[in-house]
Structures are given as C-alpha cells and as structure tokens.
Amino acid sequence: MIRALTAFARAGFLRLVAYRLRYVTGILTYTINVSVYYFIWRAVYAHAAPGTELRGYALSDLVTYVALGWIIRSFYFNNIDREIAALVEEGQVTTYLARPTSLLQAMTGLAAGESLFRLATFTGPITIVIFLLFPVGGPAGPAAFAAFLASAVLSFAIFAYLNFLVGMVAFATRSIAGLISAKHYTIQLLSGLLMPMAFFPDWLRLASDFLPFRHIAHTPAALYLGRAAGPELLGALGQQALWAAILLVACRWTWGRMVRRLVIQGG
Amino acid sequence: MSTPEPALQVVALTRTFRVFERRRGLVGGLRDLLHRDYRELRAVDAISFRVAAGEMVGLIGPNGAGKSTTIKMLTGILVPTSGEILAGGRVPHRDRIAHVKRIGAVFGQRTQLWWDLAVIESFTLLGKIYGVPAAALADRIDRLDAILDIGALLRTPVRKLSLGQRMRCDLAASLLHAPGLLFLDEPTIGLDIVAKDGVRAFLRDINRQFATTAIITTHDLRDIEELCPRILILDRGRLLYDGPLDRIKAAHAGRTRLMVDLLAAAPLAALQAIGGAAVTWEQVGPVRYRATFDRRVTRPAELARALLNRFAVSDLQIPEPSIESVIRRIYAEGAVPPPEPAGAAPPPEGGRR
Incomplete structure (x- = not known):
C-alpha cells in the first residue's frame, strides 16, 4: 500500500523532469502573479499614512501574505481533476480497474511526487526571486515557521483531495471543463490566495469558516505571519488536519461508489 | 489421468444493458426529457466454456458480438447479470483486487504504461503495484527482454516509441507479475506486417516458456491461425462455436x-x-x-x-475468408459444425431466432 504510494510519487517526480520549458514559464508566471498583487495592494495603501493597518493588516503584512500564498502554491498545486477527466475521456479508467490499486492512491501518489519535485526545483528559485524583488518579511518566529511548513503539507492534501472529488464528477457528466474552471476561481477566492479572509464581507467570511478552501492558502500564510499562537496555532493546524481527513474519507467513499457503479453499470 | 483444474470456467454467463431509446423528431425529443424509454440489450447471452491451464483461445466475432463485455466480466471489472465465472478458484468481480493481481491484460488500443515515463520506470511502478520483489522483477525483465528484445527501449519515454515497440513493452508490462491468465484484446491492431509477425512470435514464446493461459480477441484471422488452436465464435452475444479453427474452415x-x-x-x-x-x-x-x-x-x-x-x-x-464472412455465413446458414464430443460447451440453446 505505502510502497505503491511511494512508487507513484517517484513516477510523478520523474514525469515532471520531462518538461523543462514549463519550468521556466512557471517561475515567470508566479513572479508576475505576485507583482500584480503587490502593485494592487500598494495602490490600495497609497493614500494611507505609513504604518496604517486595514482590517488588521499593514501593507508589509499583505505583501508577505500574498507572496507566501503563491510560494506555497508552487508546491501544493496539481492537476488531478484534469488528469481524471482525461482518463475518463480516453476510457483509460478500465486500465486502473484492472490493477490492484485504487485511482485515489495512484493520483495522490503521482501528485505527491510532482509536489516534491516542484519543492526541490521550483519553489526554491521562486522563493529567492520573490524575496529579491519584493519586501517580503520573515516568519513571526520559529514556532510560526514550523507550523507554516506543516500547514503547507496539509494544504497539499486538501487541494489534492478536492481535485480528486472534482475529477470524480467526470464519471457522471463526461466533460468537466466548466466545473474545473469554476473550481479554479472558487479556490482562488475562497482559499485566501488573493486576500486574507478579513477583507471579505462578514457573511462570506463566516461561510468560509465552514468550508475547507481557506485552509489551502489562508491558514499557512496566517501561521507564517504569527496570527495564531499557542493553542490557537494548534487549533488552526487541527482544523486543517480535520478537513484533510474529512476530504480523504469523502474521496475514498466516492471512489468506492464509483467502482461499484462502473462495475455494475459498465461505465 | 485426472482432468486438471481449468484455468477458467464460465457457465451460462449473461450480461444485459439498459439502452436508452430515443424518440424521433422534436416532439419525441421533448417527451424524452419527461420520460425515457429503455430497451434491454443482451450483450452476452448465456455463454459457457472452460479454458484449460496453458491453453491459448481465440475469442472472435464481429463488432458488437459481446467480446469486450465478456472480457470485462472475465477480468472482474464488470458484474455479470447472471451466470458464473470461476478463475483460479475465484469469482472475478466478487474478489476483484485478488483476481486482478494474478491476471494480465493488454488492450491493443490503449497503453497501460505511463506516457511521459521511461519504460523501465513504468515497469518499476507496476512491480510495486503488484508487489513483485525488486530482484524477481529484474529477473523477469531480463527473461522478457530475451523474448521481446526490449532492452534498448527501457530508457525511452513511452511517447517516443513506435506502435510496434510500444506493444512489445505493453506485453512485457502485462507479464511482469507472472500472471497465470492473460487477456489480450486485439494485440496486433494497427501494427504493420513485420510487427504483427513479431508480436505473434512473442506470444507463442511466452505461452511456451511461461505456460501462460491466454484469451485473445482479434479481427485478424492470421492471429488466430498462428496462435489459437481453439476458437470461440460470438455473435450477438451468443456463443456460436467452440472448437478448433480447422473444423470451421473445413466446414466452409x-x-x-x-x-x-x-x-x-x-x-x-x-x-x-x-x-x-x-x-x-x-x-x-x-x-x-x-x-x-x-x-x-x-x-x-x-x-x-x-x-x-x-x-x-x-x-x-485464393482469398482466405475473413472472420466476418465466416461468422456471417455461420449465422445466416446456421451452419455450426457439431461441438467437440468432450470438454466443449453445449450448443447454443434455441437455435436461430
């Protein structure tokens, strides 16, 4: 079980080595994204006195928040949903059913390998470029930094499981291109990648407390900034871990049902 | 001499699908939104046969005959509507994971290798999935290389292989875990004549060396002639013939x-x-x-x-009759040669409809 998972991870790692151009354009894309939000936030704070805080964030905090959000995105990102949609379209799911492995194991394994690859080769350079170009602050302390690292790993799990669930819809509807792009924007907004939850209207902030999305970008960045300490820090990590566990159970349940449906109805 | 345990035993295997029947025209389309009419389609209709260990059997029939549905049920990824399958003492769909561990499958139209990975990496991954120890895997790859001549391809990404090379690697991939039962769905489709000959020779060698039981579906009569002493002919879900190819040819x-x-x-x-x-x-x-x-x-x-x-x-x-024409004639004329006296399936019930 675990052996197969690490084998998939190895394969995912190797698979990415094949694409060098994507690597270079990736660094550029991420730098541009951070630039855009950096200048937007600078414009927002332009007429305020230096040191002004909006909704509890100074400009320097926001720059750090946005930069960290993109830096960890370069690690946790994957295309599991698209890959499943492609498998369904090509009728390749049969191949997975005819093997002693589950699609969930295969997909999360491959994605984990890709993420480790990106962490080693991609996240590093992006971090350096972003820290050189923009005034990004350091972590609030060693505990905050450790919590941030653990949180980023949980971001990977939540993002991967959400993508897997979106991919599962492909079995029912054939084409999920629309759903994938809807999910993309939902996550971009509700994960807190664009701005901290504090900037949301009250009702949306309240709603996001009951959704898994904010744990993808907001929780790790907030931990880095030291917005939660002591029991609160553990509480934030615990909530994130709980969501990862809930989504994992949901993925397993959905895949199990999908297998039964495929096997009984014949795809 | 006692009869050895069959590698595969199939009794009255049946599979029906519900097919959505569209009404015609605009009004019909609107009515479809409210109420759908379904028709029951018997994709596989009460077929029975047994396959002895080490045997190579050809499963043939025109498109829509029920070959793929049968293969899906035999591999455990489709539940039969009724009837029984016993493979190595297991019911495939009830014990899918255990069953797929000891079978191999090659679908000519698809690859089971990972597109962007070097062949050897796909092999390593498959070895892990099937729980083959590293030393046993290396040994197996060596032996398969001796038959399939894939050593030079191992470091190449799958997307850069020619179709013939890919098929050789796919065959090797399906045999890494030493399956007792091998399903080959059109293993020579799309290959040129030289590559087809190659694949057939490999399959013969594999059958001889590993005594692998194989079930082959194909549209190419040459595949059957060179590989399968015994054929099963399916048409519209029914088993029309079970016996040696020669007898079919003689009958025609x-x-x-x-x-x-x-x-x-x-x-x-x-x-x-x-x-x-x-x-x-x-x-x-x-x-x-x-x-x-x-x-x-x-x-x-x-x-x-x-x-x-x-x-x-x-x-x-003097053209060889195509499988389609032979089958069509069998079906049209009801000219089914008498079944084998022992071990073969009973003749299809009810005769022509």
Whole structure:
C-alpha cells in the first residue's frame, strides 16, 4: 500500500523532469502573479499614512501574505481533476480497474511526487526571486515557521483531495471543463490566495469558516505571519488536519461508489 | 489421468444493458426529457466454456458480438447479470483486487504504461503495484527482454516509441507479475506486417516458456491461425462455436473462392469448361472472374494449373475468408459444425431466432 504510494510519487517526480520549458514559464508566471498583487495592494495603501493597518493588516503584512500564498502554491498545486477527466475521456479508467490499486492512491501518489519535485526545483528559485524583488518579511518566529511548513503539507492534501472529488464528477457528466474552471476561481477566492479572509464581507467570511478552501492558502500564510499562537496555532493546524481527513474519507467513499457503479453499470 | 483444474470456467454467463431509446423528431425529443424509454440489450447471452491451464483461445466475432463485455466480466471489472465465472478458484468481480493481481491484460488500443515515463520506470511502478520483489522483477525483465528484445527501449519515454515497440513493452508490462491468465484484446491492431509477425512470435514464446493461459480477441484471422488452436465464435452475444479453427474452415471449404484476372477478356463458357459442373464461374470485372467451388471435391491447385495452361493469366488468388464472412455465413446458414464430443460447451440453446 505505502510502497505503491511511494512508487507513484517517484513516477510523478520523474514525469515532471520531462518538461523543462514549463519550468521556466512557471517561475515567470508566479513572479508576475505576485507583482500584480503587490502593485494592487500598494495602490490600495497609497493614500494611507505609513504604518496604517486595514482590517488588521499593514501593507508589509499583505505583501508577505500574498507572496507566501503563491510560494506555497508552487508546491501544493496539481492537476488531478484534469488528469481524471482525461482518463475518463480516453476510457483509460478500465486500465486502473484492472490493477490492484485504487485511482485515489495512484493520483495522490503521482501528485505527491510532482509536489516534491516542484519543492526541490521550483519553489526554491521562486522563493529567492520573490524575496529579491519584493519586501517580503520573515516568519513571526520559529514556532510560526514550523507550523507554516506543516500547514503547507496539509494544504497539499486538501487541494489534492478536492481535485480528486472534482475529477470524480467526470464519471457522471463526461466533460468537466466548466466545473474545473469554476473550481479554479472558487479556490482562488475562497482559499485566501488573493486576500486574507478579513477583507471579505462578514457573511462570506463566516461561510468560509465552514468550508475547507481557506485552509489551502489562508491558514499557512496566517501561521507564517504569527496570527495564531499557542493553542490557537494548534487549533488552526487541527482544523486543517480535520478537513484533510474529512476530504480523504469523502474521496475514498466516492471512489468506492464509483467502482461499484462502473462495475455494475459498465461505465 | 485426472482432468486438471481449468484455468477458467464460465457457465451460462449473461450480461444485459439498459439502452436508452430515443424518440424521433422534436416532439419525441421533448417527451424524452419527461420520460425515457429503455430497451434491454443482451450483450452476452448465456455463454459457457472452460479454458484449460496453458491453453491459448481465440475469442472472435464481429463488432458488437459481446467480446469486450465478456472480457470485462472475465477480468472482474464488470458484474455479470447472471451466470458464473470461476478463475483460479475465484469469482472475478466478487474478489476483484485478488483476481486482478494474478491476471494480465493488454488492450491493443490503449497503453497501460505511463506516457511521459521511461519504460523501465513504468515497469518499476507496476512491480510495486503488484508487489513483485525488486530482484524477481529484474529477473523477469531480463527473461522478457530475451523474448521481446526490449532492452534498448527501457530508457525511452513511452511517447517516443513506435506502435510496434510500444506493444512489445505493453506485453512485457502485462507479464511482469507472472500472471497465470492473460487477456489480450486485439494485440496486433494497427501494427504493420513485420510487427504483427513479431508480436505473434512473442506470444507463442511466452505461452511456451511461461505456460501462460491466454484469451485473445482479434479481427485478424492470421492471429488466430498462428496462435489459437481453439476458437470461440460470438455473435450477438451468443456463443456460436467452440472448437478448433480447422473444423470451421473445413466446414466452409464448400465455398472456397478463386479470383483470376486474365490479360484479355474471355467468354464465360470457356472458363466454365474448367473444373466442370463442380465449379461455378462468374464474371466480376472486365477481365476478372470468380470461381466458387468445394475444395474437398476440386483441388485449388489443379484449378489454378488448368487456368494457367489455357489462359493468359495476369493475377490469381485464393482469398482466405475473413472472420466476418465466416461468422456471417455461420449465422445466416446456421451452419455450426457439431461441438467437440468432450470438454466443449453445449450448443447454443434455441437455435436461430
């Protein structure tokens, strides 16, 4: 079980080595994204006195928040949903059913390998470029930094499981291109990648407390900034871990049902 | 001598699908939104057969005959509507994971290798999935390399392989975990003649060396001739024939055809003089003629010699009947040769519909 998972991870790692151009354009894309939000936030704070805080964030905090959000995105990102949609379209799911492995194991394994690859080769350079170009602050302390690292790993799990669930819809509807792009924007907004939850209207902030999305970008960045300490820090990590566990159970349940449906109805 | 345990035993296997029947026209389309009409389709209809260990069996039939549905049920990824399958003491769909661990499957149209990975990496990954120890895997790859000659391809990404090379690697991939039962769905589809010959030779070697039981579906009669002493013919879900290929061919020897192109047109009567009443002649082109005869009465070679002696012949051929035409004739004429006396399936029930 675990052996197969690490084998998939190895394969995912190797698979990415094949694409060098994507690597270079990736660094550029991420730098541009951070630039855009950096200048937007600078414009927002332009007429305020230096040191002004909006909704509890100074400009320097926001720059750090946005930069960290993109830096960890370069690690946790994957295309599991698209890959499943492609498998369904090509009728390749049969191949997975005819093997002693589950699609969930295969997909999360491959994605984990890709993420480790990106962490080693991609996240590093992006971090350096972003820290050189923009005034990004350091972590609030060693505990905050450790919590941030653990949180980023949980971001990977939540993002991967959400993508897997979106991919599962492909079995029912054939084409999920629309759903994938809807999910993309939902996550971009509700994960807190664009701005901290504090900037949301009250009702949306309240709603996001009951959704898994904010744990993808907001929780790790907030931990880095030291917005939660002591029991609160553990509480934030615990909530994130709980969501990862809930989504994992949901993925397993959905895949199990999908297998039964495929096997009984014949795809 | 006691009868060995069969590798595969199938009894009255049936699978039906519910097919959505569309109404016609605009009003019909609107009514479809409210209420759908379904029709029941019997994709596989009460087929029974057994396969002995080490046997290579051809599963043939026209498109829509139920071959893929049968293979899906045998591999455990589709639940039968009724009937039984027993493979190595297991019911495939009830024990899917345990079953797929000891079978191999190659689908000619698809690859089971990872597109962007070097072949050896896909092999390593498959080895892990099937729980093959590293040393055993290396040994297995060596042995497969000796048969399939894939050593030079191992470091190449799958997307850069030719179709023939890919098929060899796919065959190797399906055999890494030493499966006792191998399903090959059109293993030579899309390959050129040289590659087809290669794949057939590999399959024979694999069968000989590893005693792997194999079930092969194909549209290519040559695959069957060279690989499968025994064939199962399916048509519209029913098992029409279970026995050696030779007997099917013999049963159709009465409709052997010979095509001849002459350099100049000749009167049909002149051709009719050849072979006598046992041969029926037709003109099918400006200089092309077709003889239909029973090869048990008239020897094709004698017919050809007579033609060459009396006419200026530019081309002459005795085409093999295609699987489709043989099956179509079996179906249309109900001309099923008698079943094997022992071990074979009972004849399809109810006869023609």
